[in-house]
Amino acid sequence: MGIDFISAEFDVVRDDARCTRCRVCEKQCANGVHAYDEKNRRMTADETKCVNCQRCVAFCPTRAIKIVRNPNTFRDNANWTASVVNEIYKQASKPGVLLSSMGAPKNLPVYFDRILINASQVTNPPIDPLREPMETRVFLGKKPEKIRRRPDGRLDCALEPQLELALPILFSGMSYGSVSYNVHKALATAARETGTLYNTGEGGLHKDFYAYGANTIVQVASGRFGVHKDYLEAGAAIEIKMGQGAKPGIGGHLTGAKVSGDVSATRMIPEGSDAISPAPHHDIYSIEDLRQLVYSLKEATAYKKPVIVKVAAVHNIAAIASGIARSGADIIAIDGYRGGTGAAPTRIRDNVGIPIELALAAVDQRLRDEGIRNNVSLIVSGSIRTAADVVKAVALGADACAIGTAALLAMGCRLCRSCHTGKCNWGIATQDPALVARLNPDIAARRLINLLTAWNREIKELMGGMGINSIEALRGNRLMLRGVGLNEKELEILGIAHAGE
Amino acid sequence: MLQKEGQVRIPSGCAIAAVISKTGEKIGGEKIVAGIRTMHERSNGLGGGFAGYGIYPDYKDFYALHVFYDDNGARTDCENALKDLFEIVKAENIPTRKNPAIKDAPLIWRYFVAPLPSRVAAMQIDEREFVARAVTRINSTFRGAYIFSSGKNTGTFKAVGFPEEVADFYRLEDYAGYSWTAHGRYPTNTPGWWGGAHPFSLLDWSVVHNGEISSYDTNRRFIEMFGYKCHLKTDTEVITYIFDYLVRRQGMTLREASSVVAAPFWTTIARKPEEEQRELTYIRNMFSGLLITGPFSIVLGFSGGLLALNDRLKLRSMVVAEKGNTTYIASEEAAIRAMEPDLDSIRSPMGGEPVIVTVNKGVLEDGN
Ligand code: SF4
Ligand code: SF4
Numbered sequence: 001m002g003i004d005f006i007s008a009e010f011d012v013v014r015d016d017a018r019c020t021r022c023r024v025c026e027k028q029c030a031n032g033v034h035a036y037d038e039k040n041r042r043m044t045a046d047e048t049k050c051v052n053c054q055r056c057v058a059f060c061p062t063r064a065i066k067i068v069r070n071p072n073t074f075r076d077n078a079n080w081t082a083s084v085v086n087e088i089y090k091q092a093s094k095p096g097v098l099l100s101s102m103g104a105p106k107n108l109p110v111y112f113d114r115i116l117i118n119a120s121q122v123t124n125p126p127i128d129p130l131r132e133p134m135e136t137r138v139f140l141g142k143k144p145e146k147i148r149r150r151p152d153g154r155l156d157c158a159l160e161p162q163l164e165l166a167l168p169i170l171f172s173g174m175s176y177g178s179v180s181y182n183v184h185k186a187l188a189t190a191a192r193e194t195g196t197l198y199n200t201g202e203g204g205l206h207k208d209f210y211a212y213g214a215n216t217i218v219q220v221a222s223g224r225f226g227v228h229k230d231y232l233e234a235g236a237a238i239e240i241k242m243g244q245g246a247k248p249g250i251g252g253h254l255t256g257a258k259v260s261g262d263v264s265a266t267r268m269i270p271e272g273s274d275a276i277s278p279a280p281h282h283d284i285y286s287i288e289d290l291r292q293l294v295y296s297l298k299e300a301t302a303y304k305k306p307v308i309v310k311v312a313a314v315h316n317i318a319a320i321a322s323g324i325a326r327s328g329a330d331i332i333a334i335d336g337y338r339g340g341t342g343a344a345p346t347r348i349r350d351n352v353g354i355p356i357e358l359a360l361a362a363v364d365q366r367l368r369d370e371g372i373r374n375n376v377s378l379i380v381s382g383s384i385r386t387a388a389d390v391v392k393a394v395a396l397g398a399d400a401c402a403i404g405t406a407a408l409l410a411m412g413c414r415l416c417r418s419c420h421t422g423k424c425n426w427g428i429a430t431q432d433p434a435l436v437a438r439l440n441p442d443i444a445a446r447r448l449i450n451l452l453t454a455w456n457r458e459i460k461e462l463m464g465g466m467g468i469n470s471i472e473a474l475r476g477n478r479l480m481l482r483g484v485g486l487n488e489k490e491l492e493i494l495g496i497a498h499a500g501e
Numbered sequence: 502m503l504q505k506e507g508q509v510r511i512p513s514g515c516a517i518a519a520v521i522s523k524t525g526e527k528i529g530g531e532k533i534v535a536g537i538r539t540m541h542e543r544s545n546g547l548g549g550g551f552a553g554y555g556i557y558p559d560y561k562d563f564y565a566l567h568v569f570y571d572d573n574g575a576r577t578d579c580e581n582a583l584k585d586l587f588e589i590v591k592a593e594n595i596p597t598r599k600n601p602a603i604k605d606a607p608l609i610w611r612y613f614v615a616p617l618p619s620r621v622a623a624m625q626i627d628e629r630e631f632v633a634r635a636v637t638r639i640n641s642t643f644r645g646a647y648i649f650s651s652g653k654n655t656g657t658f659k660a661v662g663f664p665e666e667v668a669d670f671y672r673l674e675d676y677a678g679y680s681w682t683a684h685g686r687y688p689t690n691t692p693g694w695w696g697g698a699h700p701f702s703l704l705d706w707s708v709v710h711n712g713e714i715s716s717y718d719t720n721r722r723f724i725e726m727f728g729y730k731c732h733l734k735t736d737t738e739v740i741t742y743i744f745d746y747l748v749r750r751q752g753m754t755l756r757e758a759s760s761v762v763a764a765p766f767w768t769t770i771a772r773k774p775e776e777e778q779r780e781l782t783y784i785r786n787m788f789s790g791l792l793i794t795g796p797f798s799i800v801l802g803f804s805g806g807l808l809a810l811n812d813r814l815k816l817r818s819m820v821v822a823e824k825g826n827t828t829y830i831a832s833e834e835a836a837i838r839a840m841e842p843d844l845d846s847i848r849s850p851m852g853g854e855p856v857i858v859t860v861n862k863g864v865l866e867d868g869n
Contacts, residue, residue, distance in 0.1 A: 120795075124796050139786045143787050147752065155757070466715055468795070469813075473793070
């Protein structure tokens with residue numbers, strides 16, 4: 001109260017006539033917003049604790065609750081917005097770095113929304129995906145410059161290790177620790193069922209999930225948590241995480257509170273200790289060091305697994321990607337400015353990095369200009385929200401897209417952006433056993449499968465409309481895209497024409 | 502068999518026709534004209550052209566360059582550049598006759614040239630690569646000069662007009678070769694200009710194509726990584742480069758190259774024997790950027806043969822017929838019947854099924 005008081009962001013509006021005092025909302029809210037007032041026999045709410053996760057709204061049997069924006073405001077000011085002012089109050093009260101989670105919510109241009117897709121009319125026919133085969137299978141990995149022949153003259157079909165995906169979508173890295181056991185289980189199940197891969201993130205691989213290895217990308221991040229020989233061998237591919245779109249240039253921090261039991265065992269660190277990944281890999285201060293790590297990992301796994309290098313989209317991304325493409329890596333994963341996170345310093349999340357659309361376009365073009373596009377495949381993420389985003393990304397030049405936030409949404413996440421508190425009411429970004437139990441991994445897996453199946457259908461519809469019946473003929477097909485409301489520079493970087501041209 | 506009902510009237514329908522004698526007998530230019538003329542309705546007068554093989558027996562060891570010039574200044578500049586790279590054994594105007602329908606003709610020249618061995622050696626590349634690079638460089642950097650034919654013992658003749666008018670203009674009846682291809686154009690996405698007419702040629706490759714491919718930019722951006730420049734922005738150009746890249750530079754067979762551009766569906770591959778599955782999967786994976794989607798029927802001409810290929814869904818008509826040792830290919834059966842009314846057989850190849858016809862071994866003097 002007083003000088004430190006920050007007015008609640010939301011109001012909890014309860015229709016008292018509808019409320020039956022069943023107290024479901026009270027049980028569902030890990031933030032302790034709802035309480036029962038015995039004396040007056042009515043529900044109360046402490047809206048200052050509300051993060052608007054919509055859990056109570058979704059579970060109230062009489063639909064009595066609405067969470068609305070608190071109409072209380074400061075005097076209007078386009079420069080000193082309420083969030084800026086409140087953040088100053090918070091930091092004046094405690095000298096801390098502000099933390100946030102999920103992708104940057106700022107109102108910057110979303111280029112995907114300013115790109116439109118083509119369709120066939122008259123001069124060539126659209127293709128009906130219900131009648132004709134429509135192919136979305138993707139291979140990720142290096143393609144050699146020249147074909148080779150065996151002594152008998154037939155093609156020598158040996159290639160460096162490749163990943164085969166039934167559709168151009170993977171799940172992004174989300175560590176066990178930042179998300180729950182059940183989330184990993186659901187992701188692994190869905191990846192296996194749909195013919196794609198999920199990604200361990202930097203928290204190691206729980207022993208129960210080694211069985212899903214063929215559908216797993218194991219990550220090696222700067223903290224090296226949970227990295228050992230069996231782990232590297234367990235996955236279909238190894239990802240070196242150099243950076244992440246939500247927090248380029250910094251490492252990670254999983255608070256000790258989340259490092260409980262299995263999380264600590266999987267990460268191979270003591271229970272309750274903070275898991276801090278340093279900003280750089282301390283063995284990679286330069287591109288030639290990266291090359292050494294790439295080859296160490298390949299050596300350790302007998303050159304049987306493709307190595308992915310994941311980087312955040314930063315200003316110089318084209319040159320960085322070009323360096324990675326020559327480092328021996330098989331795949332580059334680029335994570336854009338809007339990429340999600342379980343926890344990141346707010347200032348970094350909201351102000352560092354560049355949008356994935358521009359990064360992807362620049363990288364794809366640079367690699368082609370240098371004639372090395374076939375050295376690597378490109379996975380992009382941060383943020384891919386719909387099948388249309390996937391189609392646009394592929395047409396800009398991506399081989400595949402990775403989804404994190406969209407996958408969490410499918411599992412129930414309401415984008416309340418409070419993952420860093422560890423009290424996710426949807427059982428996703430939490431290690432609290434009672435909350436974890438809220439997410440049924442079988443149902444969550446089913447929902448993920450539904451989502452990917454639906455997106456794949458939509459991708460096929462969009463492709464068919466363009467008269468394209470195989471995803472490889474869409475990759476880099478920028479003629480299929482037009483910009484709306486973009487300036488010349490933006491169009492030039494995206495390598496597309498304006499609508500009407 | 503035959504083309505599907507309704508396709509003939511599709512307004513983007515170009516017309517293609519080809520003929521080849523497997524025994525290497527000379528076929529006069531008038532024969533192919535008879536075929537393509539029948540399909541007048543499939544063109545709109547904005548482009549027509551022909552490629553003949555075996556038409557320059559007296560100069561068969563030299564690259565025959567056909568060049569359009571905007572003016573004599575462009576010619577002088579280009580000839581200077583050519584002299585720097587080649588020995589020019591003959592330079593002449595390509596003979597033409599006035600045709601009221603053919604207007605705005607550029608200067609049209611023909612050169613028989615041999616690359617200067619010292620220049621080829623200095624670049625450490627083979628002769629054909631040398632010629633290909635020279636052509637690409639001149640076409641992309643010299644204003645007002647455009648080399649539209651560059652093979653040995655072969656030549657392309659094209660213009661803005663209906664194909665039969667173009668044939669009359671170039672006096673096609675004065676040439677005879679063992680194979681011919683022809684094209685009538687109905688352009689929808691590029692303006693009708695002389696260089697944009699078909700066939701498109703590079704070295705001894707020539708391509709005539711009917712269709713509008715939906716994979717164009719994917720194909721273009723892939724192939725441009727390997728030194729090709731698609732300045733015409735036509736499907737035909739990129740298809741020619743793709744075959745040049747796959748066959749000449751990668752050393753693939755025509756059949757393998759066909760599996761790249763008109764790859765079998767994964768479901769089809771899954772039904773093949775294991776060894777073939779492996780090869781087809783490898784081919785699709787390796788050259789995924791060269792898969793061509795959308796409608797096309799093409800005839801690819803090369804020294805000693807022709808390849809005819811449809812897109813994998815067969816979205817464009819194309820028929821192949823035989824009579825004795827001669828094979829005929831055309832968008833419509835009517836065109837074939839106009840060349841040869843009495844046929845031994847006629848069929849419509851499946852989508853993605855390459856039809857490769859080559860002149861019998863030893864028949865051609867140049868050893869093809
Ligand atoms: S869940 Fe709904 S009905 Fe139950 S106590 Fe809360 S507001 Fe009332
Ligand atoms: S995962 Fe949970 S805490 Fe994070 S945004 Fe979604 S609902 Fe909120």
